[in-house]
Amino acid sequence: MQIYSARHYDLEGAFKEFQDETGITVEFISGSDAELLQRIKAEAADGEADVFMTVDAGALWNAGQEGVLKPIESAALADAVPADLRDSGNQWFGLAMRARTTMYNPDKVKPTDFDATSTYAGLADPKWKDRLCMRDSTSAYTQSLVASLIGLDGYDKTLATVKGWVANNVDIKSNDVELLKAIDAGTCDVGITNHYYLARELKKNANLKVTPFWASQAGAGTHVNISGAGVVKTSDNAAQAQQLIEWLATKGQSSFVDGNHEYPVNESVKPEPVIAEFGEFTRMPLSAEAYGSKNADAVKLLSEAGYK
Structure with a gap:
């Protein structure tokens, strides 16, 4: 077969x-x-x-x-x-x-810092200026996340969110491992990655200074x-x-x-033991049609927002 x-x-x-x-x-x-x-x-x-x-x-x-x-x-x-x-x-x-959610350095960020900004849009808050790392616009992970937000919030609202990330001088990383290492090193305080990259890195280094925060638990749920x-x-x-x-x-x-x-x-x-330690979360309902049909819109929006 x-x-x-x-x-x-x-x-x-x-x-x-x-x-x-x-x-x-x-x-x-x-x-x-x-x-x-x-x-x-x-x-x-x-x-x-x-x-x-x-x-x-x-x-x-x-x-x-x-x-x-x-x-x-x-x-x-x-x-x-x-x-x-x-x-x-x-x-x-x-x-x-897989869940794509917020990661933070617990030496520089407190969980209560997310109280008013617990969604993906919350990372557009000026409080995260010069503190934010994210993936590049060509990443399928970035495009699927943005496509899901377009499906959830509409194009204009999602455009405002992405423009907010850009206004915060988002530091673009080429892969999720690089992003997690930057958070651990204190180069940036918060970012967004897939959960399993953190699990892999924790297997190598249990003292990694990165903690997951489940995004949008009071809203639509964490993107999957x-x-x-x-x-x-x-x-x-x-x-x-x-x-x-x-x-x-x-x-x-x-x-x-x-x-x-x-x-x-x-x-x-x-779930296996490492990710079970991350705790339970409410996930965003998945719309495969949105991920597929709105991918071109996501690419256009990222370009329009000046997101690299």
Whole structure:
């Protein structure tokens, strides 16, 4: 069985476990979301892809819109995956969840400093001027966050938020690890990263001076995105492909998410110990359509705001 995967995190353990349990051999073709989707379309009926796996809800939505995925009926997936983390037409299903939230240096920021600015828009408050680090505008993480805010608040309000970040002399970092290290070093006091990067760094250095603050708990909730998968419409192994996706969402859920410190989508599965220490949070309902259809608007807005 062939998986066309844009997910580059540690996968070996989970899929070896699946192979050992079922006898089904799993092979990977890796690439970006766009590359793999284009390849599936170009190969059409002659292709070998059985599963399309990606790390962004917008990319999953786009794959559904392009008509390359096969709707499947699965009581196991309907039970394991919350409704907003799967396609309403059963073309794709979320399998792992990541939260993108505020991080801060506890030596320089108190949790009470967030009382009046606990949302993403709150980082536009002048109190954070010359204290804020964030990711670059080309990052899919930045674009999905901004797309979700457009879906939630509208274009004009989100533009004002991003302009506020820019006005605060936001220090742009090229990756989340660099951003976390800057917070730890005191180069900036607050920033926004995916939660699992902090978990990785804490495994290396338990004394890292970075603490997560769950954004927008009194509002829409913390922004999340998903890794997920769907069965390719032209698959010759559709039953096995469905079996794999069901296994990843149920029996194999911990094996799939724990190695990268991601949150399980299956609410009956507990998060692994490092991220469990971060505490519980209310997540923003995920709109894959907003992430996908509003991505171009997000790119335009970032440019209009002067966000680099």
